[in-house]
Structure formats: structure tokens, C-alpha cells
Amino acid sequence: MNATSDNPLPEALRFRGPAELVDIGANLTHKSFASDRDAVIARAREANVTTLILTGTDLEHAEQAVELAREIPGVHATAGVHPHDASRWSPTLANAMRDLHRWGETVAVGECGLDFNRNFSTPAEQERAFEAQLGLAAESGLPLFIHERDAGQRMQDMLRAWRDDISDAVVHCFTGERQTLHGYLDLDLHIGLTGWLCDERRGHHLRELVGDIPLERLMVETDCPFLLPRNLPAKLKGRRHEPALLPWIVREIAHWRGTDEAELARATTATAYRFFRLEAA
Known part of the structure; x- marks a missing residue:
């Protein structure tokens, strides 16, 4: 069966996770979801992606x-505040974030970090904003949701200085090399993996690294609407990624780890619930 108005996903892309899944990075406030967000969430539920x-x-x-x-x-x-927007950091913005961190619906400080690949904000502005948000994480006790690209060593240096003051931290959408990965693991960080792994052009090296990540440190995410897996078994009109496709990413990770898919699903979900303290919530 082809895609319909009720479900734009082709039959070949209507996956269902072998166990309940948590998508730890879904950009559902993106404008591309404005007209059908409820349907996107409903499809996620059908795919056994129960927590977003x-x-x-x-x-x-x-x-x-x-x-x-x-x-x-x-x-x-x-x-x-994402590193791309770090130039906007101010005391007023810090106070607004502090207020949001007090709400029970907020389960992490971030997305924050360093991105020396594009430098939409200067490295100095990025470091200033990240340092401030490390302070907010220490103050609130919330875990950190970190973005890092082409800034692994500087990220590790900054995190090392704060490691005793912050709780848990995850480097979401990890795309780095082995040395960077092991540096994060040595700092007792968690790792989030996306469909980058499914991209033969730039994610091939990750396939050799996924086995290095302990199951209790690994979480999964789509980073939708971005990073649609390139190796999906059918074409998707518009190429907008969504949480319902997370089971495909889990399948790919399990394949390259040589791990049972259901075991990986259960483990990453348990890790996500523990990391974000969702059981207590």
C-alpha cells in the first residue's frame, strides 16, 4: 500500500519498534511540523516510539x-541556547532559561555546546554561552543535552572543569572520531546516535565505533526533521524526518553492534528513562 492522506509514510516505512522507544532529540517545534504535529506524534506512537x-x-x-x-x-x-545562537546570550536570556529549568516539563539543560564547523556565532561567544549554561546545569541539577561539532577537544576541556559540579550529560547526535568518543566516555558522558550512521557518505566511520559505547551510556534519536536516514527502504516525499522512523535507526545500530534489536531497544529506553529521570516524573 502506498502513502495516503491519513498516513504519508509508504508501507515500507511503517516500522514498529520491538520494544518501547524514546526519541531523545525531536525538533517538533520546527515550522515543518506546524500543520500536522498531532499526526506525527500519533505515527510515533504507532511505531512504538512512546516518549519524545x-x-x-x-x-x-x-x-x-x-x-x-x-x-x-x-x-x-x-x-x-544552541551554539549557533550563542551571540544572543545575555543576563536576561539566562534568567529566562533559569525559569524554564524550574518547570517539571523541562528534563535537561540544552541544546547547548560548541559548533566550530559553521561558527554562526564566534568560538568566543559559543564558549561564553556554554560556560553559562554549564553553570545553569550545576545550579538546577538537571542533566545536560550537548551539541558538539568539530570542537571535541575544547568541549572535553570545558566539561572536565565542570564535571564534578554537573550531573549527567549526553553528547547528542554524536558524529566524531574514536578519540573524541573515548574522551567523552572517560568523562562518564552518554552518547546519542542518529541517522548519521545510515549515511554512507559521512557516517560510515560510526559503524565501526558503535560497539565501543556501553549499552548503559547509549541513547537513540532522530534529530527530526533533520538527518533523514539515506538508506531507508523507500523514498519519502519531502524528505522530512520524523520520530516514527526511529525504529529503523535502532535496527541499523543493532546491526553494526552485532546486538539483538529488541535488547538494544529495551536498553536505550531504560537508559533514557534513567538519564532524564522520567520514572520519578
Whole structure:
């Protein structure tokens, strides 16, 4: 059966996870989801993606994520300022983030970190904003949801200085090399993997690294609407990624780890619940 108006996913892309899954990085406040967000969430449920962590990358989107988390069971939010927007960091913005971190719907500080690949904000501005958000994580006790690209060594240096003051931290959408991965693991960090692994052009090296990540440190995510897996078994009109496709990423990770798919699903979900303290919530 082909895609229909009720479900735009082709039959070949209507996956169902072998166990309940947590998508730890879903950008459902992105404008591409504005017209059908409820249907996207319903498809996620059908795919056994039962818990969604909505990424707050700036004040506007963090507030939207918190509001959605208030309205929708199984949805939670993060609140932070992405390194691309680090130039906007100010005492006023810090106070606004501090307020969001007090809400029960907010389960992590971030997305925050360093991105020396594009440098939409200067490295100095990024470090200033990240340092401030490390302080907010220490103050709130919330875990950190971290973005890092082409900044592994500097990221490790900054995290090492704060490691005794912050709780848990995850490097989401990890794309780095072996040395960087092991540096993060040595700092007792968690790792989030996306469909980058499914991209033969730039993610091939990750396939050799996934076995190095202990199951209790591994979580899975789509980072939708971005990073649609390139090796899906059918074409998707519009190429917008969504949480319902997370089981495919889990299948790929399990294959390259040589791990049972259901075991990986159960383990990453248990890790995500523990990391974000969802059981207590």
C-alpha cells in the first residue's frame, strides 16, 4: 500500500519498534511540523516510539517545547541556547532559561555546546554561552543535552572543569572520531546516535565505533526533521524526518553492534528513562 492522506509514510516505512522507544532529540517545534504535529506524534506512537524529548534550541522554541510537554502525555522538553545562537546570550536570556529549568516539563539543560564547523556565532561567544549554561546545569541539577561539532577537544576541556559540579550529560547526535568518543566516555558522558550512521557518505566511520559505547551510556534519536536516514527502504516525499522512523535507526545500530534489536531497544529506553529521570516524573 502506498502513502495516503491519513498516513504519508509508504508501507515500507511503517516500522514498529520491538520494544518501547524514546526519541531523545525531536525538533517538533520546527515550522515543518506546524500543520500536522498531532499526526506525527500519533505515527510515533504507532511505531512504538512512546516518549519524545522535544529539543529547545532557543528561548522561543524552548517555551514552545515546554508548552507541548504540558499538553501531551509522554512528551518532555529541554531548554537551552544552541551554539549557533550563542551571540544572543545575555543576563536576561539566562534568567529566562533559569525559569524554564524550574518547570517539571523541562528534563535537561540544552541544546547547548560548541559548533566550530559553521561558527554562526564566534568560538568566543559559543564558549561564553556554554560556560553559562554549564553553570545553569550545576545550579538546577538537571542533566545536560550537548551539541558538539568539530570542537571535541575544547568541549572535553570545558566539561572536565565542570564535571564534578554537573550531573549527567549526553553528547547528542554524536558524529566524531574514536578519540573524541573515548574522551567523552572517560568523562562518564552518554552518547546519542542518529541517522548519521545510515549515511554512507559521512557516517560510515560510526559503524565501526558503535560497539565501543556501553549499552548503559547509549541513547537513540532522530534529530527530526533533520538527518533523514539515506538508506531507508523507500523514498519519502519531502524528505522530512520524523520520530516514527526511529525504529529503523535502532535496527541499523543493532546491526553494526552485532546486538539483538529488541535488547538494544529495551536498553536505550531504560537508559533514557534513567538519564532524564522520567520514572520519578
